[in-house]
Amino acid sequence: MLFDFATILVFLIFGGLFVVGNVILSRIIQTRNPHPGKISTYECGELPVGQSWIQFNIRFYVIALVFLIFEVEIVFLFPWAEVFKNLGAFALVEMMIFVFILLVGLAYVWAKGDLEWDKPQAVPDPKLIPSYKILSEELAS
Amino acid sequence: MQEFINELASRQSFLSVTTLTILAMVLSAVVLTVFAAVLALVGVYAERKVSAHMQNRLGPMYVGWHGVVQTFADAIKLLLKEDIVPAAADKKLHLLAPVIVFAATLAAFAVLPFGQNIVASDLNVGVLYVIAISSFVVVGIILAGWASNNKWSLLGAMRSAAQVVSFEVPATLAVLAAIMTVGSMNLGAIVSYQVGGFHKWLVWQFFPFNFIAFIIYFVASLAEVNRAPFDIPEAESEIVAGFHTEYSGMKWAMFFLAEYANMFLVGVIGATLFLGGWSSPFGNFLNSGPFQIFWIVAKAAFLIFVQMWLRWTLPRVRVDQLMYVCWKVLLPFGFVAIVGVGVYMIL
Numbered sequence: 001m002l003f004d005f006a007t008i009l010v011f012l013i014f015g016g017l018f019v020v021g022n023v024i025l026s027r028i029i030q031t032r033n034p035h036p037g038k039i040s041t042y043e044c045g046e047l048p049v050g051q052s053w054i055q056f057n058i059r060f061y062v063i064a065l066v067f068l069i070f071e072v073e074i075v076f077l078f079p080w081a082e083v084f085k086n087l088g089a090f091a092l093v094e095m096m097i098f099v100f101i102l103l104v105g106l107a108y109v110w111a112k113g114d115l116e117w118d119k120p121q122a123v124p125d126p127k128l129i130p131s132y133k134i135l136s137e138e139l140a141s
Numbered sequence: 142m143q144e145f146i147n148e149l150a151s152r153q154s155f156l157s158v159t160t161l162t163i164l165a166m167v168l169s170a171v172v173l174t175v176f177a178a179v180l181a182l183v184g185v186y187a188e189r190k191v192s193a194h195m196q197n198r199l200g201p202m203y204v205g206w207h208g209v210v211q212t213f214a215d216a217i218k219l220l221l222k223e224d225i226v227p228a229a230a231d232k233k234l235h236l237l238a239p240v241i242v243f244a245a246t247l248a249a250f251a252v253l254p255f256g257q258n259i260v261a262s263d264l265n266v267g268v269l270y271v272i273a274i275s276s277f278v279v280v281g282i283i284l285a286g287w288a289s290n291n292k293w294s295l296l297g298a299m300r301s302a303a304q305v306v307s308f309e310v311p312a313t314l315a316v317l318a319a320i321m322t323v324g325s326m327n328l329g330a331i332v333s334y335q336v337g338g339f340h341k342w343l344v345w346q347f348f349p350f351n352f353i354a355f356i357i358y359f360v361a362s363l364a365e366v367n368r369a370p371f372d373i374p375e376a377e378s379e380i381v382a383g384f385h386t387e388y389s390g391m392k393w394a395m396f397f398l399a400e401y402a403n404m405f406l407v408g409v410i411g412a413t414l415f416l417g418g419w420s421s422p423f424g425n426f427l428n429s430g431p432f433q434i435f436w437i438v439a440k441a442a443f444l445i446f447v448q449m450w451l452r453w454t455l456p457r458v459r460v461d462q463l464m465y466v467c468w469k470v471l472l473p474f475g476f477v478a479i480v481g482v483g484v485y486m487i488l
Contacts, residue, residue, distance in 0.1 A: 007170075011251045012245075023236065026391035030223050030390065043291070063464065066468075067306050078317070082326055088487060092487055099476060110468075116461060
């Protein structure tokens with residue numbers, strides 16, 4: 001058992017060294033001629049606008065949560081599946097109850113529309129946006 | 142493998158058991174890395190030829206007979222190419238990303254059974270391990286997108302993470318159906334269960350539930366290796382090259398190598414779980430030593446061919462369609478497969 005995992009550790013280390021070794025080998029034999037234009041960030045030929053290390057909208061946040069729930073459930077299903085042959089009908093019924101509760105959860109998320117990538121949202125009234133208010137007041141005065 | 146090492150150590154006194162064990166491990170890692178590299182070279186050539194002939198073109202024809210040496214020429218070109226690291230990028234993470242992607246892919250190769258005793262690491266939780274380590278690849282992809290400091294890379298990495306993570310759920314459910322049927326997570330035991338001709342393959346067991354599981358696994362594996370029609374992380378028409386926009390030369394080649402190795406990996410896992418693995422489809426006919434390697438590679442090659450075939454047949458799906466396929470089609474059918482197999486086994 002320990003032997004098996006040691007082999008995997010060797011594979012991980014060797015895989016890492018293989019990549020690093022190849023990159024170093026390539027570094028030795030390649031011609032290097034960096035140029036400000038060449039090493040600038042690619043943005044379709046234009047000068048890059050700002051950084052990309054910004055706060056970005058994680059669209060699938062709810063999906064990530066749902067994934068977490070299902071993945072934990074599946075971890076519970078693994079040992080059950082392995083010994084299922086010896087346990088019989090009782091184990092099946094019990095696991096079906098467990099799975100059913102999760103399916104109800106999935107149905108709820110589905111009905112709420114959180115599984116949609118682009119969740120339709122109500123368009124806010126532009127008159128309620130503060131900047132619009134200020135602008136219109138300025139224009140009026 | 143352990144017995145063989147013990148015997149080898151007892152025959153001579155020059156090398157101890159520990160040294161021999163470490164040597165055997167390193168040797169298996171070297172062999173499988175070379176195998177993966179050759180596989181990528183053959184895979185790229187095959188993909189070019191398959192795509193060309195599907196579009197009524199010839200593909201590479203000039204370098205060697207029918208262009209067979211074309212990929213070698215490309216590999217040499219990539220080795221000699223300048224490694225451009227963007228000035229704005231995080232240089233350490235930029236290098237770490239391909240390391241993680243390739244190391245995780247290679248580590249998954251360790252448990253693949255290529256024959257009755259031809260396996261580097263005969264883990265008793267083999268299937269679970271493969272699922273765990275192959276989802277590690279997504280860490281490398283996210284890192285590549287973040288380290289590049291490029292908007293296209295970041296978008297591609299986010300898409301890839303959403304996709305790989307989502308499709309892992311139906312893929313795992315499909316695998317569970319196979320585990321239930323066999324009652325073991327050891328890949329070798331799963332193949333042993335199917336030895337004796339193609340009618341014993343798991344796809345046909347408890348028809349149609351394991352068949353459904355196989356289809357789910359295949360579709361989900363397409364998404365997990367970012368292949369068409371689920372290649373939106375690398376959708377060149379909208380986000381240039383996705384997470385490897387800022388990669389060139391050898392680092393890019395490593396991503397490519399890992400991608401082809403991953404295609405082979407899901408092919409082998411699919412064949413092992415559902416199509417009899419290394420066992421011959423004709424019972425005991427041609428089912429010894431070297432033929433076992435031939436059968437598993439042939440089955441995996443067939444599944445890779447189907448992947449290529451789909452790539453040049455189907456258009457790319459949209460992100461919302463992708464999520465729809467995963468959560469609203471594959472996931473419910475995955476539960477149907479598990480419940481079906483369970484009820485079948487009780488009856």
